[in-house]
Amino acid sequence: MKCVLKALKRLAGSIKSLGMVLAAAGLIVVLYPARAHAMHIMEGFLPLGWCLFWTALSLPFLLAGLVSMRKRMQEDPRFKLLMGLAGAFAFALSALKLPSVAGSSSHPTGVGLGAVLFGPTIMTVIGSVVLLFQAVLLAHGGLTTLGANVFSMAVAGPFVAYFVYGACCRIGLGSLWGAGAAAFFGSIATYLVTAVQLALAFPSESGGVMMSFAKFSSVFLVAQLPLSLAEAVLTAMVLKGLMGVAQGELETLGVIQVRGEG
Amino acid sequence: MKMKMKARDLGQQLLLVIVLAVVVLLPFQFGDAPDGFEGTDTQAVEMIKTISPDYQPWARPITEVLRIPSEALENLLFTVQAALGAGIVGYYFGYFRGQRPRGDEQEA
Numbered sequence: 001m002k003c004v005l006k007a008l009k010r011l012a013g014s015i016k017s018l019g020m021v022l023a024a025a026g027l028i029v030v031l032y033p034a035r036a037h038a039m040h041i042m043e044g045f046l047p048l049g050w051c052l053f054w055t056a057l058s059l060p061f062l063l064a065g066l067v068s069m070r071k072r073m074q075e076d077p078r079f080k081l082l083m084g085l086a087g088a089f090a091f092a093l094s095a096l097k098l099p100s101v102a103g104s105s106s107h108p109t110g111v112g113l114g115a116v117l118f119g120p121t122i123m124t125v126i127g128s129v130v131l132l133f134q135a136v137l138l139a140h141g142g143l144t145t146l147g148a149n150v151f152s153m154a155v156a157g158p159f160v161a162y163f164v165y166g167a168c169c170r171i172g173l174g175s176l177w178g179a180g181a182a183a184f185f186g187s188i189a190t191y192l193v194t195a196v197q198l199a200l201a202f203p204s205e206s207g208g209v210m211m212s213f214a215k216f217s218s219v220f221l222v223a224q225l226p227l228s229l230a231e232a233v234l235t236a237m238v239l240k241g242l243m244g245v246a247q248g249e250l251e252t253l254g255v256i257q258v259r260g261e262g
Numbered sequence: 263m264k265m266k267m268k269a270r271d272l273g274q275q276l277l278l279v280i281v282l283a284v285v286v287l288l289p290f291q292f293g294d295a296p297d298g299f300e301g302t303d304t305q306a307v308e309m310i311k312t313i314s315p316d317y318q319p320w321a322r323p324i325t326e327v328l329r330i331p332s333e334a335l336e337n338l339l340f341t342v343q344a345a346l347g348a349g350i351v352g353y354y355f356g357y358f359r360g361q362r363p364r365g366d367e368q369e370a
Contacts, residue, residue, distance in 0.1 A: 044320050045319050047320075082354075084350065088348075092344050092347025093347070097340060105299040135323075139324070198310065202310050204313050205313075212313055216306060219305045223302045240271070
């Protein structure tokens, strides 16, 4: 336990020094047009009112997540490790910018795994951290649009994933199919919600919110379908691996019920 | 018995890797990309501009404000992010494996 914490501390230290190097580099270089990639609503592209609205809507979930995170850690210190794994998984997957059909590119979100393991609100916390990192360092998403992006990726996605997993287990699909389906629909839900957010803020003059929603969702959905499938496969793979090495923890969390299932 | 289980697990994981490769690569066998795989957020911004041509973004990315060439550093940063994430995932897997009771251990 202690050595994990120490490793994490050292890691935090190296992230800090990396940030300083980047900041120093930024001070020297002249202005470049910053161009962001892939999903999330970009900085400044949501009117202030909507930014505040989505932030207010996300905050209770974030607080609930912090409380539930604390509770889980007190329950069993080993959960801390699994939580770190779920966070690292989301972190790694959000970096996988993949080209997609229809000539666009985007990336998976990776919040499905954690939602399946710990319930949705803990992923609100972890997803917010990932989004903050991307907004600050990658000009990807944004600080003003953080609330809206948290709501789509770290609230809607995990909640859908969580309930899809529950439903799959109830109809006896098994943990792996369940986790795959959870990740897939969680990812799709994230993009649908993003499309709704943009449509509400930018209703089309001729067709109103519905028309805009159709337009925005067509942008996201086509690109997101293969990515969501990829995310589903990766999530199932990691869960499969976890069943091999951390079966006890998974059983305690209620993720898998009987030995040898899956 | 245990050996058989292991082989099945490995087979399952391999199958998933193959599925993953097909899912990622198959779409490119049909049609090509006129816009060079531009990000969906950029496309969304273009959509906003067609719907509300008068809208002015009221904030700029912080990297732009601080004059960090995030575009030039993007590959590095994405790679760092993926490597860190994957590294930590790997670390935990090793940790869990090492923590298992001794009788549970297999040749691996």
